[in-house]
Amino acid sequence: MVTAFTVGDQATFQRNDACGNKAPYWNTVSYRLVTDGAARIAMLRTGEADIIDQVPTRDAADLKANPKITVIAHARTAVEFISGPMPRAPFRRDDQAGKPLEANPLRDPRSARVSLAINRQGIKDRVMDGYAAPTGQLMPGRSQRLRTGDPGRPVRSRTREETAGRRGIHWASG
Numbered sequence: 768m769v770t771a772f773t774v775g776d777q778a779t780f781q782r783n784d785a786c787g788n789k790a791p792y793w794n795t796v797s798y799r800l801v802t803d804g805a806a807r808i809a810m811l812r813t814g815e816a817d818i819i820d821q822v823p824t825r826d827a828a829d830l831k832a833n834p835k836i837t838v839i840a841h842a843r844t845a846v847e848f849i850s851g852p853m854p855r856a857p858f859r860r861d862d863q864a865g866k867p868l869e870a871n872p873l874r875d876p877r878s879a880r881v882s883l884a885i886n887r888q889g890i891k892d893r894v895m896d897g898y899a900a901p902t903g904q905l906m907p908g909r910s911q912r913l914r915t916g917d918p919g920r921p922v923r924s925r926t927r928e929e930t931a932g933r934r935g936i937h938w939a940s941g
Contacts, residue, residue, distance in 0.1 A: 776800055811836065824896040840898055 768786075771779040780796045799816075801807050804823040808830070810816035822830065822838065831838045861867050872878055887901030 770795075824898045827896060827898060 768781055768783045769778060770781045771777070777800065778798045780798070782791050782794045784790050801810065801816075801819075804821070804826070807816065807819040807821070808823070808826050811819045811830075812833075827838055827840070830836050882903070887903070891897060891899040891901050
């Protein structure tokens with residue numbers, strides 16, 4: 768049962784032995800909302816917290832190397848996606864010579880091919896440090912409404928460059 772609660776800050780729960788078949792492991796659980804990932808990591812390392820959630824992927828390998836800490840990774844529904852067309856394009860609106868584009872290239876129906884340029888496996892490996900599941904859909908693989916067998920289209924770099932060049936989109940390399 769809840770014994771203390773402060774919106775946006777903390778909650779304290781007390782075990783209720785009259786509820787359920789098996790008594791919970793802990794008598795009291797204190798939950799604190801800590802939005803800063805580095806602060807959560809510091810709290811775990813110093814013993815101020817016994818458990819943390821939402822470990823920043825860049826810190827997971829370092830935590831796994833610590834024999835006193837167990838990292839448990841599980842799939843969750845958190846969708847990161849690229850959207851378009853938008854009223855105002857969030858990219859350069861000029862060509863490589865600095866001349867303004869006549870129209871927003873994302874409003875052209877052919878710009879849907881930009882999806883072919885997204886290296887989903889690369890995002891998983893390099894941005895998410897392996898803690899992601901590449902997909903070409905908005906829902907993860909365990910979703911009930913998923914088209915089965917669609918991990919996302921493979922990257923076709925020639926198509927990406929040709930499509931991007933025709934649409935006036937500039938890719939950063941490096």
